[in-house]
Amino acid sequence: MPDNQELIRERLGNLGLGTCREEEIFRELSDHVADHAAALEARGVPRDAAVRAALDSVFNWPEFREEILSAETEEAIMNYRTKVLWLPALCALTLSNVMLALIQVFGPPPHFYWFYTGKSMQPMIAFFVPWLISQPVVGAVAAYWSRRAGGALRHQLLAALAPVIALLGLFVLILPFSMVLDKHVAHNIRLTAFLVLTVVWVLLPSVPLLIGAAPFLRKPRPQSS
């Protein structure tokens, strides 16, 4: 079995702090793991399991690495969540909206589905099929970016679904305002519109976003040098 220092180095990778300081950190952390494992061994845990348990007390090694680097430079250049969630999510949101705008300008017209509303046929749902087809790319980019930055599975998923989460938030915000401010449209129609919009612009695009993200969704691996 490799020594503790090696196991920690595997998980933290190269810290870029200079050989001397890195050696000191790895040695110190390895001492802590050894003490923790020894305490567990004293309680009857087999040696290998004790070392594993001591190492597993760190839930997220990439985050731990970032915390060490941030402490060592005493400045959070970019906090962990920004790197693994907000930036990939913003990228996905921008990419998705740019694609929609381009398709609206240069692409084919949307497919309208008509419903009988009691008096006449009304266009209720507009599908931008080319936009839906383009969404796997958005999901893939966001999930890959988040994973590369060391994001957990939930960060990768949230980043990939950012375009639809943003739209859902927007709809949820608009609905109560429209109910209070716009008195010309009946509430039941507004609720139906909310449901239809949620299905067409949130649930439906979630599928291609997830399809695109799926090949890249993985638990974060320890970073190596």
Add this chain to the structure above:
Amino acid sequence: MIAIDTKIKRGSGELAVLALLDQEPLHGYEISKRIAQVSGGVLQFNLASLYPLLYRMEKRGWVKGKWEEAQSGRKRRNYHLTRNGKKQLAPLRAEWGMFFQALHRIAGVAHAG
């Protein structure tokens, strides 16, 4: 046992470490063990929560890590409270005291002492 929120733990961690090191120099594992013992297990620091805190405090000049030989002959990195760290202790104690008094007034949170 009640799990303390990470942000509260981080904030209180500086005071806990300074207060322990004011008594004697300790290495990282001993610091985490003492904090857990003295707080009755309410405050627990593991590898990931303790060392970034110690490194940050060291960068600020509040503590100083030195490799020293233990009685067993093994070299350990012991943390010593610096003069600057000692200066931080009183204001931090006062700050947390005021914080708990304010919480007590607002929410009826009383300390166990």
